[in-house]
Structure formats: structure tokens, C-alpha cells
Amino acid sequence: MNICPYCHTGRLRRRDMVYVQWHGDALLVVDRMPAIICDVCGEKAYDEQAVEHLQQLLWASASGQLSSSSSRLA
Numbered sequence: 001m002n003i004c005p006y007c008h009t010g011r012l013r014r015r016d017m018v019y020v021q022w023h024g025d026a027l028l029v030v031d032r033m034p035a036i037i038c039d040v041c042g043e044k045a046y047d048e049q050a051v052e053h054l055q056q057l058l059w060a061s062a063s064g065q066l067s068s069s070s071s072r073l074a
């Protein structure tokens with residue numbers, strides 16, 4: 001079990017949290033994002049791998065929009 005790096009007292013527990021992020025003009029909401037949360041101070045951090053995976057998905061969709069708009073131009 002990991003000790004919280006902020007309060008050094010609480011323990012970090014795994015929990016699914018709502019993740020909200022602006023992506024350009026669009027608000028992205030993920031209902032169940034894996035995260036860890038401190039049971040004492042409430043400090044939370046999202047699972048790094050999950051966030052990274054989400055970024056890759058965003059980049060993939062962003063480049064997909066780019067190519068579809070450029071094919072309309074052509």
C-alpha cells in the first residue's frame with residue numbers, strides 16, 4: 001500500500017474517478033478513469049498509464065479529423 005506523498009499519513013487507494021479535460025474546444029468527460037486517492041487528505045492522482053492511453057486516443061482522433069478535413073479540401 002502506498003503512503004500519500006502529500007500528507008505522509010494517509011494511504012493511497014485505487015478508485016474510479018470522473019476525469020474531465022478540455023481538448024481544443026471540446027470538453028472531454030471520462031466516467032470511470034482509474035485513479036488513486038488519499039484516504040486522509042483526499043489528494044488524488046490519475047493512473048498515469050490510463051491518462052497516457054487517453055492522450056493517445058485524443059491524438060489519434062485529432063489527426064483523423066485533420067485528414068478528413070484536408071481530403072474535403074482536395
Ligand SMILES: [Zn+2]
Pocket residue numbers: 004005006007008009010011038039040041042043
Ligand atoms: Zn494524503
